[in-house]
Amino acid sequence: xxxxxxxxxxxxxxxxxxxxxxxxxxxxxxxxxxxxxxxxxxxxxxxxxxxxxxxxxxxxxxxxxxxxxxxxxxxxxxxxxxxxxxxxxxxxxxxxxxxxxxxxxxxxxxxxxxxxxxxxxxxxxxxxxxxxxxxxxxxxxxxxxxxxxxxxxxxxxxxxxxxxxxxx
Amino acid sequence: xxxxxxxxxxxxxxxxxxxxxxxxxxxxxxxxxxxxxxxxxxxxxxxxxxxxxxxxxxxxxxxxxxxxxxxxxxxxxxxxxxxxxxxxxxxxxxxxxxxxxxxxxxxxxxxxxxxxxxxxxxxxxxxxxxxxxxxxxxxxxxxxxxxxxxxxxxxxxxxxxxxxxxxxxxxxxxxxxxxxxxxxxxxxxxxxxxxxxxxxxxxxxxxxxxxxxxxxxxxxxxxxxxxxxxxxxxxxxxxxxxxxxxxxxxxxxxxxxxxxxxxxxxxxxxxxxxxxxxxxxxxxxxxxxxxxxxxxxxxxxxxxxxx
Numbered sequence: 001x002x003x004x005x006x007x008x009x010x011x012x013x014x015x016x017x018x019x020x021x022x023x024x025x026x027x028x029x030x031x032x033x034x035x036x037x038x039x040x041x042x043x044x045x046x047x048x049x050x051x052x053x054x055x056x057x058x059x060x061x062x063x064x065x066x067x068x069x070x071x072x073x074x075x076x077x078x079x080x081x082x083x084x085x086x087x088x089x090x091x092x093x094x095x096x097x098x099x100x101x102x103x104x105x106x107x108x109x110x111x112x113x114x115x116x117x118x119x120x121x122x123x124x125x126x127x128x129x130x131x132x133x134x135x136x137x138x139x140x141x142x143x144x145x146x147x148x149x150x151x152x153x154x155x156x157x158x159x160x161x162x163x164x165x166x167x168x
Numbered sequence: 169x170x171x172x173x174x175x176x177x178x179x180x181x182x183x184x185x186x187x188x189x190x191x192x193x194x195x196x197x198x199x200x201x202x203x204x205x206x207x208x209x210x211x212x213x214x215x216x217x218x219x220x221x222x223x224x225x226x227x228x229x230x231x232x233x234x235x236x237x238x239x240x241x242x243x244x245x246x247x248x249x250x251x252x253x254x255x256x257x258x259x260x261x262x263x264x265x266x267x268x269x270x271x272x273x274x275x276x277x278x279x280x281x282x283x284x285x286x287x288x289x290x291x292x293x294x295x296x297x298x299x300x301x302x303x304x305x306x307x308x309x310x311x312x313x314x315x316x317x318x319x320x321x322x323x324x325x326x327x328x329x330x331x332x333x334x335x336x337x338x339x340x341x342x343x344x345x346x347x348x349x350x351x352x353x354x355x356x357x358x359x360x361x362x363x364x365x366x367x368x369x370x371x372x373x374x375x376x377x378x379x380x381x382x383x384x385x386x387x388x389x390x391x392x393x394x395x396x397x398x399x400x401x402x403x404x405x406x407x408x409x410x411x412x413x414x415x416x417x418x419x420x421x422x423x424x425x426x427x428x429x430x431x432x433x434x435x436x437x438x439x440x441x442x443x444x445x446x447x448x449x450x451x452x453x454x455x456x457x458x459x460x461x462x463x464x465x466x467x468x469x470x471x472x473x474x475x
Binding site: 019022039041043115126151154155 | 174178181188189200
């Protein structure tokens with residue numbers, strides 16, 4: 001496949017995948033610029049592998065590359081130039097959603113990376129525990145315990161947040 | 169954990185509609201560059217011949233000898249000797265190499281470029297991002313695949329140096345290893361890359377990031393000395409064994425050697441226990457001149473030099 005054909009196909013893929021992969025990157029890193037770096041690095045790897053994975057497996061491949069990457073590396077990378085503006089979000093409509101109050105991504109970012117990966121795959125991408133284990137190449141028991149710990153930590157954070165808001 | 173909370177979490181995740189910017193042109197440009205970088209041939213005949221020499225004369229790679237120069241061969245040359253061990257892996261060993269000069273020019277400015285053997289691969293840090301490649305087996309090619317940071321956040325000079333480095337690496341056809349002090353030179357039509365070793369040994373490393381969070385003055389330290397390690401926390405000191413094979417590390421037999429005489433504060437104790445949890449499950453190390461990052465299945469520890 002020549003570069004022209006590959007580029008055309010891959011550009012179409014990027015257009016369709018950007019939203020889902022971008023949100024996954026955001027939830028894994030909790031930082032906008034880190035998420036942009038992770039998204040771009042993931043897509044570069046996917047581009048390289050394109051002849052092998054195209055067309056049906058591309059999204060799953062990209063997601064697998066992303067969740068298995070060392071996401072903390074992007075958060076710690078010293079060469080990053082800080083970006084002043086916050087993530088582009090819809091204007092809150094006044095509801096009481098945690099995502100609008102503080103950002104579930106920032107809460108997720110406080111979890112250990114493995115718990116973060118498991119929670120994102122399990123509850124954002126709705127994969128079964130078995131599928132998550134296969135995607136992350138982890139024992140099923142590890143996935144279950146990571147999910148349980150991650151959920152417990154998130155629940156505690158949410159309850160703390162709500163207690164603070166109610167003045168208790 | 170209740171189903172209600174799981175459903176709520178799904179709804180929260182679904183509601184978090186953040187938009188992450190993407191430079192599609194940069195992805196395509198870097199993707200093309202990575203594809204080009206994979207089409208690289210190394211001079212296997214010369215490498216294999218040198219492998220025989222080094223394997224037959226162990227003293228050649230000791231610290232007390234100098235100079236092993238491989239004959240240069242074309243990238244398309246066949247395998248000329250009966251070598252069975254991929255020599256570059258032997259030369260690279262478990263050392264992390266730092267790029268110190270490129271075609272006679274010193275390039276040791278931060279962030280530094282590194283190279284280290286990782287099983288049958290080499291991995292390393294670029295100024296912006298990382299790269300991986302295959303150590304050539306007989307008759308195979310070296311291939312490199314860069315995983316680089318987004319161009320919009322990489323300073324121009326650093327990005328240009330990364331690109332030049334990968335291009336030069338792809339043009340290498342021979343190498344020279346000298347010892348005392350150790351120097352590894354990779355030479356080719358596009359220039360010469362000179363590496364010097366950096367070591368995690370003998371340095372007092374202090375945790376500066378734990379679970380991705382900055383921790384100033386953590387008091388959590390680690391010193392590696394060959395196969396042994398020791399360290400301290402605010403509440404207890406410890407000793408352990410360390411096994412290393414390139415970037416693959418494991419810490420075993422950790423034992424406390426001193427208990428605190430006063431009650432250990434809860435927060436300090438929790439941090440110490442988390443440190444130990446992560447230390448015990450370390451599988452991988454990334455070393456730069458200033459930092460040591462230990463990664464395991466449940467998180468990572470980032471150390472900086474103490475003092």
